[in-house]
Amino acid sequence: MHGFDGAASRGLGRLSSLAMALFLATGCPGEEDPRPTPASAVTVQGRVTYDFVPATYSPVTGSGTLAFEQTVVKPVRGAVVRVLQDSIVLATATTDEAGNYQVSYTPGASGQLLLAVLARTLTPAIQVEDNTDQDALWALTQGLSATDETVNPHATHGWTGTGYTATSRLAAPFAILDSMYTASRAFLAVRPVTLPPLKVSWSPNNVPQEGDPARGFITTSRFSARENKIYILGKAGVDTDEFDSHVIVHEWSHFFEQSLSRADNPGGTHGAGDVLDPRVAFGEGYGNALASMLLPESIYADTAWLGPGGTLSASGFDAETEPSPTDDPHPGSFSERSIQRLLHDLYDSGTSEAHDRVTVDLGTIHDVLVGPQKTTEAMTTIGSFVAGLKEQPGVDTAAVDALLAHYEIGPITTPWGDGDSKLSGMYTPVSLLPYAGSINLDGGYEFNTWQQNRYFVFSGSGDRVTVSATSDDDVGIAVYHKGARVADADEKLSGTETFDFHAQTGSRYVVVLTGFKSSPGRYPVSLSITSP
Structure with a gap:
């Protein structure tokens, strides 16, 4: 000490x-x-x-x-x-x-x-x-x-040209604080926002490894929903994020989402070209876009030391303009790149882009996030956001639809993605119980991808409901009501996962089926939803 x-x-x-x-x-x-x-x-x-x-x-x-x-x-x-x-x-x-x-x-x-x-x-x-x-x-x-x-x-930043002088490396926590202050004050300038206290953990010992955060093993710069805390990398020669303002505000945006809006995003690895679960695509695309809006700077930069010699370099993207060749090979509702550019285009003036003839101010974006996005019965995807946006006064729905079309997203009309066949196809409506069906998932993809997830929607009648999923491979099931997890089962590597719960009359529930098969190939899963 x-x-x-x-x-x-x-x-x-x-x-x-x-x-x-x-x-x-x-x-x-x-x-x-x-x-x-x-x-x-x-x-x-x-x-x-x-x-x-x-x-x-x-x-x-x-x-x-x-x-x-x-x-x-x-x-x-x-x-x-x-x-x-x-x-x-x-x-x-x-x-x-x-x-x-x-x-x-x-x-x-x-x-x-x-x-x-x-x-x-x-x-x-x-x-x-x-x-x-x-x-x-x-x-x-x-x-x-x-x-x-x-x-x-x-x-002072403490950089000597070849490394940091530890006793002079004092700017880092203030740079982190200032980026988050910028993001917070941007919302405070347009709405009477009340944000809960936020703790941010930064250390020059923080490395991208799993383990005990008290020893600096923080996995990556991230927002912990469980702790309501943000961790930031800081190990020189490995990965330092204190001056990566977009990374900082991206993680702050998850704090905002958790605190005032809603995030159904299950997390996990993600990147350009992935066909993601639409909850992940929205959550990560939203984080990228919000960072670009609030700083404001459309070029996202994430620095790190690469290779055995520790060469300082950066990766990134332009949240405004798609490069050539594209970094978005699978555009649409399941692409974080499509979502981030769509949201950024909604916010900016778009005067030089034929597809962008809509401008939505930050106050309206706030109102969607804390209103319909928070209370939707659907999962939080671009569907719930756009449906909520179209409800706001003064929003040109035709211009929004033109922008959606540019990113190969249909003219969304409901939080369930109606109007975009791929997004609405994530949901299987269950009108009557009992329900029994079979679906094929695709192995070899991460658990947070489109290939490994499907949703099933039903309304409660006041009785207990039993949900079961059976497969020769590893699957999990969970049921949500307006984003709150009501029950789940994910204990076995194969066989049947099951749970039961009391379903309130008139409440709509979403069962999320997730697969975890690591080897490539389609595999069947049987799902049943029953009620006495």
């Missing part, structure tokens, strides 16, 4: 776990200082900034990097600033949109004075912690003189 690095010499550091406990990062104003104090207060003011390194990617060359030579100094906006003396909080303030702050305090007769800029904002409530150090709160710290003074803390 370490303390305030460099505090005594007016250096920069971060808060240790002990300091985090003393700070009570939930917002405790601190303890009263019992010692005699001078009669008058002193004021410290200044501007807080950080190094921002652009993550670049060229769709033409298919390459990119972190452009350290293009580093710009940005303000730390909305951050909490505190004055401490021997770990006692004397005063608190926040930085403005330019990074400026002013705080007055009355120092005690003795004891070390410290200015701390927390990687934490209040509106919205976001804080960046070190998951490998007992969730210590990242902060800049600098010693004070107990006199009126100007102090301008600056968080």
